[in-house]
Amino acid sequence: MNEQTINHLPGGSPCPAVSPQLSLDIVAVYSKNCSKDISISQWHNKKMREVLKLEKVKMPNRPAMLFPTILVGADVNGRPNYCTVGACGVVNLEPMLYVSLKETHYTTTGIKENGCFSVNLPSPDLAEKTDFCGVVSGKITDKSELFTPFYDESGKAPMIRECPINMLCRVTQTITLSDFVMVLGEIVAVYADKKGLTAGQIDPVKMNPMVMMYPSYFELGKVAGTVFKDGNEYKKTLDIGQLNNWQ
Ligand SMILES: Cc1cc2nc3c(=O)[nH]c(=O)nc-3n(C[C@H](O)[C@H](O)[C@H](O)COP(=O)(O)O)c2cc1C
Numbered sequence: 001m002n003e004q005t006i007n008h009l010p011g012g013s014p015c016p017a018v019s020p021q022l023s024l025d026i027v028a029v030y031s032k033n034c035s036k037d038i039s040i041s042q043w044h045n046k047k048m049r050e051v052l053k054l055e056k057v058k059m060p061n062r063p064a065m066l067f068p069t070i071l072v073g074a075d076v077n078g079r080p081n082y083c084t085v086g087a088c089g090v091v092n093l094e095p096m097l098y099v100s101l102k103e104t105h106y107t108t109t110g111i112k113e114n115g116c117f118s119v120n121l122p123s124p125d126l127a128e129k130t131d132f133c134g135v136v137s138g139k140i141t142d143k144s145e146l147f148t149p150f151y152d153e154s155g156k157a158p159m160i161r162e163c164p165i166n167m168l169c170r171v172t173q174t175i176t177l178s179d180f181v182m183v184l185g186e187i188v189a190v191y192a193d194k195k196g197l198t199a200g201q202i203d204p205v206k207m208n209p210m211v212m213m214y215p216s217y218f219e220l221g222k223v224a225g226t227v228f229k230d231g232n233e234y235k236k237t238l239d240i241g242q243l244n245n246w247q
Helices: 003-008 020-033 042-053 106-114 124-133 230-236 240-246
Strands: 070-076 079-085 088-090 096-102 116-121 149-152 155-160 165-177 180-192 210-213 216-219
Touching: 070 096, 070 106, 079 096, 079 106, 079 124, 079 155, 096 106, 096 116, 096 165, 106 116, 106 155, 106 180, 116 180, 124 210, 124 216, 149 180, 155 165, 155 180
Parallel strands: 116 155
Antiparallel strands: 070 079, 070 116, 070 155, 088 096, 096 180, 116 165, 149 155, 165 180, 210 216
């Protein structure tokens, strides 16, 4: 195994195109298969030393990750109510999503009452009201006047006009998980602010939804890459066949 082979990995491109993780993978494969006959480039050695210097600290077993920030809407006793939810997400490629709500929330009562709920994506200008909906219960304080609701004929749940994206969901399944209920909903209607579209498609930068990672809410910020494009371009720089042969 020689230096040329290593340089050949990223399709002959200079070594800095290789990610630190890939460098480690390569080194691991070399070490496993070619224990003695190895000459690793200086660049790889340097990069590996840098990566190994990154200190890791073991943290408590909690979801250390991003949460979408959404407002779930439901009519309760004939009035709109909204609550902030971070435990929500995509389930599969069907028009379906889930929200995980405390059984005792006022919103949960409304979802059970109507079999419907809305998912609204607030933009950063609504951060204060969004947080308010997450600290105050409709059981005690009427939150119905906080936003301007609108409805779609396919289900009885209030959507928030001030939020750039709204989805109306019909409950398909509920799963009780300790004192939470995971509500799976079929998306039956989607609305988007016209000014947030580019060529008829939802433009995430224009829509600017918020994400939450404790203890802060964040804006999306700048584009970091392009889905299904960057990976494919990187793939082209690798001799995947050779990598596979080694494994
Ligand atoms: C950022 C944030 C995220 C939250 N995520 C959830 C969640 O995923 N599930 C949940 O049950 N409650 C969540 N909460 C708490 C509820 O929003 C809060 O208890 C709310 O007051 C319930 O309102 P309601 O009783 O009117 O339905 C969250 C609160 C905040 C501030």
